């Protein structure tokens with residue numbers, strides 16, 4: 076016998092047991108984002124490669140090493156999206172969505188990065204992302220952070236810490252970058268291979284190194300905060316004041332940088348210590364230059380994304396479960412003509428808004444009743460030859476005391492509803 080085909084490494088099936096928690100999480104997020112005025116947008120999973128090269132940046136880890144890029148059958152280079160912001164901004168420009176003012180949008184779906192798979196890190200993973208386009212002030216940055224804080228609270232999550240930083244505007248970043256290059260050049264012998272390679276292309280990324288041997292060097296490197304102009308400083312102070320006023324605790328992490336080139340000013344992450352190395356649940360920030368960079372009129376913007384796998388892992392870790400969804404009734408049936416009658420009754424109950432599980436396949440009443448009990452249903456509806464001939468049903472309470480009763484369909488619906 077040939078070996079069965081397995082899913083691709085780093086790409087997971089989400090099985091029914093776990094999917095319950097996924098659906099609960101997704102529905103909670105959708106409701107919450109909508110309540111803050113975010114409208115849903117859905118973009119294709121595949122985009123032209125140059126969209127990502129141009130927005131995420133040529134010398135980022137994602138573009139250099141992690142994209143699923145291939146020629147389509149016409150020879151055009153296409154890429155499975157590694158993140159959602161670029162595609163979202165592309166769609167906004169293509170459809171001129173900002174014609175009547177700022178927009179708040181959210182999306183969800185699979186993203187693809189060729190990373191080394193481990194707990195909390197996969198090659199196909201899922202994100203929810205929110206983008207606020209056309210908003211300049213720190214109020215929108217604060218609101219997005221507050222919205223995430225509310226999401227954790229709604230889901231019952233604890234142990235998530237908010238870290239924020241400002242990476243300033245282009246000019247400050249350029250001056251800081253020059254100072255960094257100079258500093259790293261002066262300590263060239265202590266740089267690892269990645270840092271040497273990035274010395275001139277992306278020295279900022281080295282500040283985020285996980286290499287223990289370089290921590291000291293990085294600790295003493297020139298700080299971006301010292302290069303911020305007054306406007307960026309005021310923006311960052313404004314954000315901090317709003318978060319404080321909203322009662323959201325945060326830590327300023329002056330080393331926080333993100334793996335995309337399009338960010339400026341605010342960057343933030345929500346981090347947990349409960350998921351080992353992959354502790355970042357959500358990340359985001361401001362990207363005031365991206366709309367123009369992708370061919371639109373200049374527009375300020377701010378956004379974030381979080382990984383659904385990591386969120387679900389953390390929920391499981393903390394013992395959060397989705398509210399149980401027990402069916403109202405389990406329909407047990409056997410005998411001549413019973414099945415046709417049973418289907419009719421089940422549909423009648425569903426018309427009345429009840430959830431009904433109908434036993435599939437032929438087996439004894441006894442084993443069907445065991446299944447009914449195990450399903451968690453509140454009632455068993457029993458259809459045998461008698462009921463089929465008379466056109467009624469037997470209703471047996473499974474979770475409360477009480478006798479089995481012969482009832483008409485409307486009477487049974489009333490009885491089940493009473494129980495609600």
Ligand code: AMP
Nearest residue numbers: 195196197200355356357358381382385
């Ligand atoms: P990023 O788009 O890199 O800012 O990541 C935003 C969030 O997406 C992270 O905080 C994670 O929760 C999630 N994420 C990013 N990459 C992965 C991955 N390879 N596997 C699972 N989740 C991921």
